[in-house]
Amino acid sequence: MTNPFDVPDAVFSVLVNEQGQHSLWPYPIDVPTGWTTVHGPTDRAACDAYVRSHRVDPRPGGPRRDRAHPA
Numbered sequence: 001m002t003n004p005f006d007v008p009d010a011v012f013s014v015l016v017n018e019q020g021q022h023s024l025w026p027y028p029i030d031v032p033t034g035w036t037t038v039h040g041p042t043d044r045a046a047c048d049a050y051v052r053s054h055r056v057d058p059r060p061g062g063p064r065r066d067r068a069h070p071a
Contacts (some may be wrong), residue, residue, distance in 0.1 A: 004029075012047045013040035027055045 004010045004026035011027040020054040026032065027041035038052040 010044065011041045012044050013037045013042075014047045014050050020055075022055050024048070024051070 004012075004044075005024075012024045012025050013031075014037070015023045015025045016038045017023075017029060017035050022036065022038075024044065024047050025037075031037055040047055050063070
């Protein structure tokens, strides 16, 4: 099986957990427990842009400006 992160035209979703951590997730792989889809499915560039515009601090519980998914 090919790693989906190595496929140039792969489709992804952006997931977020209760701590406000974001993750790119290959579509259509099942979303893991504790994570929610907040963007996509779409191309990797659009998912990267979404994460950059919604994530402020990558540390769990760090300050954030994401009003759609407050801590």
